[in-house]
Amino acid sequence: xxxxxxxxxxxxxxxxxxxxxxxxxxxxxxxxxxxxxxxxxxxxxxxxxxxxxxxxxxxxxxxxxxxxxxxxxxxxxxxxxxxxxxxxxxxxxxxxxxxxxxxxxxxxxxxxxxxxxxxxxxxxxxxxxxxxxxxxxxxxxxxxxxxxxxxxxxxxxxxxxxxxxxxxxxxxxxxxxxxxxxxxxxxxxxxxxxxxxxxxxxxxxxxxxxxxxxxxxxxxxxxxxxxxxxxxxxxxxxxxxxxxxxxxxxxxxxxxxxxxxxxxxxxxxxxxxxxxxxxxxxxxxxxxxxxxxxxxxxxxxxxxxxxxxxxxxxxxx
Numbered sequence: 001x002x003x004x005x006x007x008x009x010x011x012x013x014x015x016x017x018x019x020x021x022x023x024x025x026x027x028x029x030x031x032x033x034x035x036x037x038x039x040x041x042x043x044x045x046x047x048x049x050x051x052x053x054x055x056x057x058x059x060x061x062x063x064x065x066x067x068x069x070x071x072x073x074x075x076x077x078x079x080x081x082x083x084x085x086x087x088x089x090x091x092x093x094x095x096x097x098x099x100x101x102x103x104x105x106x107x108x109x110x111x112x113x114x115x116x117x118x119x120x121x122x123x124x125x126x127x128x129x130x131x132x133x134x135x136x137x138x139x140x141x142x143x144x145x146x147x148x149x150x151x152x153x154x155x156x157x158x159x160x161x162x163x164x165x166x167x168x169x170x171x172x173x174x175x176x177x178x179x180x181x182x183x184x185x186x187x188x189x190x191x192x193x194x195x196x197x198x199x200x201x202x203x204x205x206x207x208x209x210x211x212x213x214x215x216x217x218x219x220x221x222x223x224x225x226x227x228x229x230x231x232x233x234x235x236x237x238x239x240x241x242x243x244x245x246x247x248x249x250x251x252x253x254x255x256x257x258x259x260x261x262x263x264x265x266x267x268x269x270x271x272x273x274x275x276x277x278x279x280x281x282x283x284x285x286x287x288x289x290x291x292x293x294x295x296x297x298x299x300x301x302x303x304x305x306x307x308x309x310x311x312x313x314x315x316x317x
Contacts, residue, residue, distance in 0.1 A: 002070060058165050059096045061089060062210070064247030065133060067269055068117040069107035074270035074283030078107075081268045082120055089124040097164060098126055102247040103133025103175065103212030109145050118149070132158055133212040133248065134175040134182075143176060157181070159190050160198050170194070172211040174226045182223020184213030191231050198235050206241040214246045216255055216262050219275035224249050233260060249281075 029166075035141035070078040084185060089096070099121065106113035121128050130150045137143035147158060154160040157176035162169050172194070174184030198207075209215070215233065218223030226232075236242045242260040254263040270283045278284075 047213065059094070060164075061096045061099045062102060062245055062265060063099055063121075064102040064212075064265055065104040065134065065250070065267065065269065066101070066117055066120075067104055067107045069110060069113040069118070070269060072283060074285045078269040079116070079120070082117075083123075085268050086120055086124050086176050089126075095126055099124060099128040100169075100210050100245065101128055101130045102210050102245060103131050104135040104247065105130065105133070105146075107135055109136055109138040109143075111145055114145060114149055129162070129171060129210075130158075130168070131171045131173055131210060131212055132175055134178060137175060155193060156189055159193065167206045167208060170197065170207065170209045172209060172215075172232070174211050174213045174215070174229075178223070179227050181218065181221070184211075184215075184226035184229075185225070186226060186232055191228065191235075194232055195235055198239075201239075203238045204240055206238050206243075207236055208243045209236070210245045212246060213248050214253075214262065214264055215244050216257075218249060218253055218264070220279045222275065224275065224281070233257075236260060249275075250284075 001241045002106065066082045067078050067081065068315050075081065089099075098231070101121070105117045130146075132143055132150075136146045139145045143157060147154070151158045154171075157173045158171070159173050160171050172186060173190065174186050177184050177185045177187060192260060211226070213226055215226050215229040217229075219225070240259055244260060244262045246262070246264050250267040251274065252264065252266050253275075254260070254261070271286065272281050272284055
């Protein structure tokens with residue numbers, strides 16, 4: 001993708017900026033703090049003894065950028081690595097409460113791809129919540145296929161919120177109106193809704209936000225950011241604990257700003273270059289025998305306040 005082409009980027013042009021991130025982070029919520037362990041560690045854990053009177057905090061998983069339909073040299077079997085991640089989820093001794101999918105479910109927004117992705121995720125046996133990635137809005141209806149499947153109870157282009165055990169989860173859509181260069185955009189309507197959604201909530205309520213493109217500017221030249229994210233984040237600064245999850249950029253990058261901690265997730269389909277390390281973003285091909293070693297299951301610990309999230313990655317193979 002050259003400079004001239006990036007000046008004219010549209011949704012289909014973004015095909016060269018494919019993202020696959022965040023396939024296996026297991027989050028545990030306790031006392032308003034989100035912490036996590038790798039799926040491998042969770043698989044090795046013993047079930048707690050109910051007679052011991054221990055209360056097990058709820059957990060949830062983040063998966064992202066499954067790109068069902070992708071079969072290029074960077075990973076000729078992205079569907080297969082997606083299945084591997086779900087297979088590990090199925091073996092967890094304690095079922096997570098739900099899955100958050102942070103976008104790019106499909107590669108080309110085809111009905112068959114959505115159906116295939118749903119069939120794979122359903123094998124986990126737990127509910128899943130979705131936000132779209134840019135690859136989920138490539139159809140002629142600009143996301144019609146995504147909304148017809150996942151948007152029946154959402155607003156606008158697919159935003160919504162829900163509560164679980166005292167934690168407020170907010171799903172934001174920043175891919176429906178990509179800006180020049182591919183930057184994400186929330187838009188006035190969604191920001192007005194967000195302000196109303198947060199109004200009246202106690203500042204002690206833990207907040208978890210999930211979107212596809214990062215809500216902070218990782219690398220503007222590649223569109224790795226959201227141009228009006230500061231307006232959204234300003235509404236959250238009064239809360240004591242805010243965790244922001246995203247996909248899209250295929251790698252672990254974290255940032256902490258006061259009470260808000262941001263983290264992107266690593267890919268299980270293919271890596272991408274580090275910001276600015278190549279002419280453009282896109283699938284980074286590695287030797288076939290090392291592919292699984294760069295596809296990861298992420299461990300994250302989300303600490304409230306100014307402390308950063310600790311991230312540890314375990315390879316798929």
